[in-house]
Amino acid sequence: METENKPQCGNCHKELDTVYIKCAECPNASICPPCFSRGAEFQSHSNRHLYKIIDAGNFPVIEQNWTAVEEKLLLEGIEQFGIGNWEDVACYVEGKKAQDLEEHYYKSYIDSSDLGMATVPGKIPNGVTDHAPALNQTGALNLAKDSEVTKEQESQLAYMPLRDDYEMEHDNDAETIISGLIPNIEDTDLDTNLKVAKVSIYLEKLRERHRRKVVAREYNLVEKFFNKNSRDYPKRLLSCLQFMREQQAASFSRDFRREQILKMKVKHLKLYRKHGIKKLDDAAVFDVKHRRRTRAKLNLKSPDSVQNDKPLDKLLLEYGCHYLSSEEKILCKSLKMIPSRYITSKTLIVKEYLQKQHGIGIKVRFPGYLEKHQKKKIVNFLALNGWLPGSSSS
Template sequence: MAKYHCNYCQGDIYGFRIKCSECPDFDLCLQCFSCGAESGTHKRDHDYHIAGDDDTSVGAFDIPKPWSLVEEMMLLDAVEQYGFGNWEDVANHVESRKGPECEEHYVKFFIQGTIGREILCVDTIGSNVTDHSCPDGGPLSPSITVPISPLDLNIQEQHELGYMPYRDDFEREHDNEAETLVSSLANNYDDEDIDVAVKLAQVDRYRTRLKERERRKCVAREYNLIQAATTLGKQKCQTPKKKMSKEDKDLQEKVKVFSQFHSLAEHEAFLENIQKEKELKTRIKSLMRYRKNGITKLDDIEHFEEEKFKRDKKRDNKKKLGNCSPLIKRGSMVSKKAAAVIEEKLDILIDDEESKDEDEENDSKEMAAFPGYDMLSERERKLCNSIGMTPGNYLTIKTCIIKDYLQRRQGLPKIKIRYPSGLDKTHRRKIMSFLTDNGWIGVT
């Protein structure tokens, strides 16, 4: 006699049955459940579980101690997450099973069982192993498939260059930090497609940088740059280092990019030619300056330079003389009359210097270009040339001084006159002395 009956068709249930998890004491046979039978408060979308005659959960495989479907799903998820062989973490994830049980169950049913035989190609395992380090697009490291013979260096040179002959490698390579691109990469079970694409792009960048590193090593071997570096290092130790100017250092830094196309001798000749070109341009510019000044023979250059030096020296003395100011202070024992005599002597000295200056005509031509020059007398023009003042500024200062003098004579209230900003007191005194001597104002 059957122990359980179907609540829908009232038939006896032998073997497995569907037990509703929401309705109390409600069982369905497999046929009624497959038809979506509903009865009373029971609906087809209620949660359920498969039960046997002894009211225990039914496993996916027919074994004495079956695993529940929940345990099977947790086992598959744990193997995918933690990897095949990490049975301790897998058991912690399943919780209800131990590590050896998980390993035995997974190997028996999912690898050696029906599922494993259908999914895994057991016959071809081990026969079609692909070397992923050397794909069709090129090896991850180009030196894997194309070995390079070690360099012929003695022990001392190997130590100086940091060269390791058995590995054919240097302690510090070009782009030595390239490995940081892939050092922290790892495949995670929850990686999305965009994450995988980013990681593949990083690996591709790493391969590109490795190819560039290998290309540079090949260039160094082809042009014997490594041996040249050791020879150059010995020469530097034997000969004192020549101090280079900042311009030469900047030039070498700019043309360093062309060194990959030159040998050592060619690159040094290239630098020498650039320096020679610079010297030739300077010489051409100097000869054009001589031609502009009427020098057409090389014998006249020395005389021209001597005369130019004399003119520059006289001009410097003239500027120093014009900037010197008499040490006259208020309350000093020197009277105003004595001060005026000193100023007059200074003006005479300036006039004598100007008469001797060979560049007087050039200065007069330059001064004539300023507005108001035609309003000055000959002595006023000389005064403006001596103190380096434009005619417009001189006329303004002259007007202010005469206006101040007239207001004092008429007894009008004294008004403080603002002279042009930046006016030197020495120049103002020279102008007042000049106006007094020429009768424009009286002695005050």
């Protein structure tokens, strides 16, 4: 039976102060949780009847002087007014001071090993890491790469190497997309989705900005903007080189040039083999006669007009240029002689010198394109560089 003020369990007759069960079919039938769990039945009440849970909220949950109702009001007040606005939360939780609310919240929900820290994982996924040093710490910044740009060039580019940033970034007005976004609890799903879409667009622009900075660092574009250490690559290779790093591009261009030289060598060897030539001396004579026949077919007046009409820089792009030193290249430019002819003339001059040194009287036949003043300059050059010790021009 129940009294007017204190409900009692109809089975064990204990007073019910906190949570108890009330039958929805029997009037004035209340049961304590232990009797309800055992399926107790009394008078007209059956354990098959419908029931409802009565929660007075007067029992403690964490601390003895804090009831469940007060804990609930505290969390609702923090959710409504925010952490730190303890005076407003105190007005929401009657009977508690602002200082008591703050101390109880941090003690029970933040610093507690049972409820606070136990619910916080050791490693928070997608957490934000603060890399800024403390106020009492000093030290140099760890830069990704030392900049080789001078102060004057930094000023021209508006470049800040310590931050690896530019005053005028790529898509510099990207921040205007989110500058007017303000969270509002009254936003509809459409408003929320629109704001999320704007944030996604802004993040994509930041990724593109970061990607461009990475490319500028990896390919040294800041230095190359001022034509530092620039390389001249064949135009037909640019479509391939743009997808490579600097070292890969240099290696690829070098291998490509070597491939072209080897192909040219193979082509010449096939031509020699076709005409039955087996010695390099015979090959030099064949080259001379072959060029003469070619000029005759083109009805050229002067034997040297083809090579003399070429620009001097283009003469050095001919086959055999990679065998010459920088001084020999300059000599070829002054003589207006292609590298293959210079190498042939040089070989015959050295051969003639060695025959004279060993007393061999066989006369060396020089090609018809080698003029006297050219031979004299080549002999002087070879003697000056130690190829012909003690020799003088003849």
